[in-house]
Amino acid sequence: MSRVGNAPITVPADVQLSIVGQVVTVKGKLGELSQELSSRVSIKNEEGILSLERANEEKQSKADHGLYRALIANMVTGVSTGWQKQLELVGVGYRASNQGQKLDLSLGYSHNIVFEIPSEVSVETLSEKGKNPIITLKSHDNQLLGVVASKIRSLRKPEPYKGKGVKFVGEYIRRKAGKTASK
Secondary structure, three states: OHHHHHEEEEEEOEEEEEOOOOOOEEEEEEEEEEEOOOOOOEEEEEEOOOEEEOOOOOHHHHHHHHHHHHHHHHHHHHHHHEEEEEEEOOOOEEEEEOOOOOEEEEOOOOOOOEEEOOOOEEEEOOOOOOOOOOOEEEEEHHHHHHHHHHHHHHHOOOOOOOEEEEEEEEOOOOOOOOOOOOO
16 A cells, blocks of 8 residues: 555745645746645645645545645645756767757657757757767656656657667666577
8 A cells, every 4th residue: 555645745935835725836936836636635734744635545535645645746846946857869870959949859760850848848958979968858847847758758769679769867778689690
């Protein structure tokens, strides 16, 4: 049984929190986020410490309890410190550059891919000689950041034979052995 939902959320002093009905709005130095809660979950704010309680012990109520606690904790962290994901381009000739919110990717296809990044996400590209290009995405919205990062990764997923493709920094790619030559 998961106990994620029972953990309290500590709200930093620089974060403003408002609860109107089932809608929680969090505002901080990096932005503002809001989330509507399920009717199976109730929230209490006691002197900067949030706690969530479920209405009953049904399976869906337990699932919602942990889900909404994690979403609100991610919102509080996002508006106070922000989130960051890094993608690495592994492959000969794979390049990335950005002009504002447009990410230009060269991933071994016959044409470059121009990917439009949402305004809530900031993007930086780093290309050093002898190292794989790195794309850094930063945002206060963890959900949106994950969606954008996975969309970029899906343009050329890492393949198991040579390991080429777009992968998260630190991601382990399980490698397969290729064909063996017969006599």
